[in-house]
Amino acid sequence: MSKSLCFFSNTGGDCSHEEKYECLYDLRYDEIDKRCFPGSKSVIEILLLRADLFYQPKMNLRQIFICNGHKQQLLEEFWSSERRKCNVCMTCFGKSSANSATRNINTSQAITIYEHFKLKHSYGTLICNRCRSDLGPFINNEKQELHEARFKWILDIKISDDESDNESSDAGSNFIPSQSSIGSDQSDIKKQQCMALNKFLELCNIRKQVRVTKSYTNLTEQSKRNFLSTTRIMIKSIVGFVALNDTNIVINELFNIDDNKSNIILDDKFLSVMAGIAETYNNATEWSIRRQILSIVASKISYKLIQGFIPGLTLYRFTAARLHAAQFGTGAVVERTSTTIQKFEPEQINHFVDFIISPHICSDMPFGERILKLPNGSELYVPETIRNVIPTRIIQQYYQYCDEMFSGFKTLNSSSLYKILSICKASTRKSFQGLNYFAADGSEPFDCLIEIIQDIYIDRDKKKHLIDNLKRGKQYIKSDFKVHVAKLSTIADHCTTAQTTN
Numbered sequence: 133m134s135k136s137l138c139f140f141s142n143t144g145g146d147c148s149h150e151e152k153y154e155c156l157y158d159l160r161y162d163e164i165d166k167r168c169f170p171g172s173k174s175v176i177e178i179l180l181l182r183a184d185l186f187y188q189p190k191m192n193l194r195q196i197f198i199c200n201g202h203k204q205q206l207l208e209e210f211w212s213s214e215r216r217k218c219n220v221c222m223t224c225f226g227k228s229s230a231n232s233a234t235r236n237i238n239t240s241q242a243i244t245i246y247e248h249f250k251l252k253h254s255y256g257t258l259i260c261n262r263c264r265s266d267l268g269p270f271i272n273n274e275k276q277e278l279h280e281a282r283f284k285w286i287l288d289i290k291i292s293d294d295e296s297d298n299e300s301s302d303a304g305s306n307f308i309p310s311q312s313s314i315g316s317d318q319s320d321i322k323k324q325q326c327m328a329l330n331k332f333l334e335l336c337n338i339r340k341q342v343r344v345t346k347s348y349t350n351l352t353e354q355s356k357r358n359f360l361s362t363t364r365i366m367i368k369s370i371v372g373f374v375a376l377n378d379t380n381i382v383i384n385e386l387f388n389i390d391d392n393k394s395n396i397i398l399d400d401k402f403l404s405v406m407a408g409i410a411e412t413y414n415n416a417t418e419w420s421i422r423r424q425i426l427s428i429v430a431s432k433i434s435y436k437l438i439q440g441f442i443p444g445l446t447l448y449r450f451t452a453a454r455l456h457a458a459q460f461g462t463g464a465v466v467e468r469t470s471t472t473i474q475k476f477e478p479e480q481i482n483h484f485v486d487f488i489i490s491p492h493i494c495s496d497m498p499f500g501e502r503i504l505k506l507p508n509g510s511e512l513y514v515p516e517t518i519r520n521v522i523p524t525r526i527i528q529q530y531y532q533y534c535d536e537m538f539s540g541f542k543t544l545n546s547s548s549l550y551k552i553l554s555i556c557k558a559s560t561r562k563s564f565q566g567l568n569y570f571a572a573d574g575s576e577p578f579d580c581l582i583e584i585i586q587d588i589y590i591d592r593d594k595k596k597h598l599i600d601n602l603k604r605g606k607q608y609i610k611s612d613f614k615v616h617v618a619k620l621s622t623i624a625d626h627c628t629t630a631q632t633t634n
Contacts, residue, residue, distance in 0.1 A: 138199040140206065143183045143253065147199040154203065157193035161343065161355040168209040169256045170238040175207070177286050181239060181255040182206040184246050187278060190285040210236060210258050218260035224249040225266060233258030240276045241267055247275070329366070336369045380440045410441045419449075420466075426453035428463045480544050484552060487530050494519050502557065523553045536616075578606040 138147045139156070162175045172178045179198065180188050183206060210216070210233075217230035219237070224245060237245070241264070242255035248270050322344070329342040340362050345351060351359060368379065375382040409429055416422045426445075429438065430453035439445055460466050488494060494517045504512040519526070527549050534543050544552075585598050613626075621627040 137197055138202055139196045140179070140183050140198055140202040143202060143206070145201060145205065147201050152200040153197045154200070155194060156191075156196040156198060158352050158355065159198075160193070161351070161358040163354070163358060164207060165209065168211065168236050170236055172239075174286060177283065178256070179203070179206050180283075180286075181242060182253055184242075184252055184255075186239070186243050186246070186275075187282045189282060206253075208256075210256060212236065212258055216258050218263055219254065219257040220245065220251070220259050220263040220267075223251055225263065231260035231262055234261050235259055235264065239279060240271050243275050243279060244270045244272070333366065333369060336373070338365060338369060340365055342366065378440075380436055384434065384437050384440075406438075406441045413442055420468075423449070423453050423456050424463050424465060426450070427457035430454045431457045431462065476544055476548060480542065481552065483538075483541065484530060484544065484549060485556065487533065488519070488526060488553070488556065489517070493521065493526055493529075523550060526553065578602055 137153060141147050156176055156179070159175045159179075164175055164178065166172055166178075169178045169181070172181065176193070180186075210219075212233045212235055214232045216233045218233045219230075221227040221230040235258070236256050237254050237259050239255065241259065244267055245251045245254045326342045326344065333340055333342070343359055343362050345359060348356065348359065368383065371382050371386070372379045406429070409425065413422055413425045416425060426442075426449065430450055435445075435447060435450045438450065456464070456466075501513045502516055504514055506512065521529070527546055530549070531543065534541050581602055582599055585595055585602075588595075616623075616626045617628060618626060620629060624630050
């Protein structure tokens with residue numbers, strides 16, 4: 133392709149190697165986030181402003197092309213933030229550092245910067261508050277009015293596709309009027325029609341403008357989507373004006389949305405049946421029942437039509453009702469069987485329960501009872517038990533016990549064990565009547581040893597180390613030692629047979 137094919141080749145950058153070109157005529161309906169481009173109304177206007185073509189006269193857009201590289205360059209978005217710096221501070225006003233940017237440069241500021249400071253491509257870039265105020269005295273309102281007058285043709289193209297193929301793309305060419313007065317009259321009538329429709333949409337609080345095209349099939353995919361979106365809004369607004377309370381029904385009959393196989397007559401019988409279906413649907417409390425009711429009519433009428441009787445019905449629920457009718461039948465009641473997910477084996481629970489009811493952990497009390505309620509409603513009275521240690525210590529001992537005695541056994545996690553301990557309720561030992569003296573006598577030697585260590589003159593760290601070891605030994609005798617004691621053990625202190633023989 134030739135080097136001059138891209139209209140914006142003079143804005144900088146070599147585009148001779150580009151292979152993808154787009155016609156500006158196809159960009160009429162393209163959408164872009166205009167927050168970074170203040171005052172712009174179309175992509176074509178943004179491209180011209182970014183290229184500093186502020187006074188560009190009317191062109192034949194079908195003969196103007198842009199390469200992919202320049203399109204990305206000119207449509208680059210600049211978002212203001214504290215980390216982004218002003219593009220004008222250093223380049224135009226010669227400041228040593230740039231301030232934080234707060235806004236994007238608008239059209240009048242870009243014209244001033246280009247003509248007074250010779251800075252190119254400033255439209256849409258960032259500017260700080262100080263530079264905005266400094267640019268104020270330089271802004272020429274006459275230049276802004278001239279720009280708006282020259283760019284008026286862009287608004288006309290935005291709402292109409294009536295462009296003369298004979299228009300010259302040369303900036304200095306003069307417009308030659310058509311020889312046919314009929315064509316001129318038709319053009320004026322079409323403009324008046326567009327203005328009337330735009331006024332109607334404005335009165336309906338709709339910020340859309342009428343779009344007219346000579347060839348819908350030649351539009352790009354994005355342009356087709358935008359064109360259809362605007363057309364739907366226009367049609368719905370007009371129908372909503374002439375049929376205020378039955379907009380959806382009128383649109384449904386107007387465009388024959390229903391399938392050809394379903395010939396539905398909106399008579400009194402149909403309306404009464406649908407009113408009953410809607411009332412039953414709204415009175416149902418569960419979604420499964422609502423789905424069964426909705427499946428009666430979902431496969432026979434359209435989603436748009438049923439929305440007129442059941443406002444707020446989502447497309448997902450309508451589709452689910454149709455699927456229910458296809459799988460199980462119209463209005464069929466489906467009984468769901470509950471499935472139980474078993475996260476652990478009974479052997480794991482029994483193993484832990486045997487451990488917590490062992491004499492090492494629990495002791496029976498001579499008085500008191502607990503009531504256990506079974507699933508069938510019956511009650512069992514069991515003796516009150518008391519645990520010698522807290523739940524955290526029980527779980528720690530259980531893990532240590534399984535590691536030493538049952539190395540291959542898969543235990544439950546700690547959260548499940550805490551749940552079992554909370555269900556298998558028992559009291560925690562605070563004071564044992566008749567055993568307090570025995571416990572006090574058993575711990576008295578440790579207290580005596582601690583007092584002896586505190587009275588002797590040794591290093592403070594060594595003294596603390598000895599006292600901590602005595603406390604750990606005392607705690608071990610009270611808790612873990614019971615778990616380690618067995619009838620036969622290779623450790624003499626843990627073997628009850630060896631201790632009794634001695």
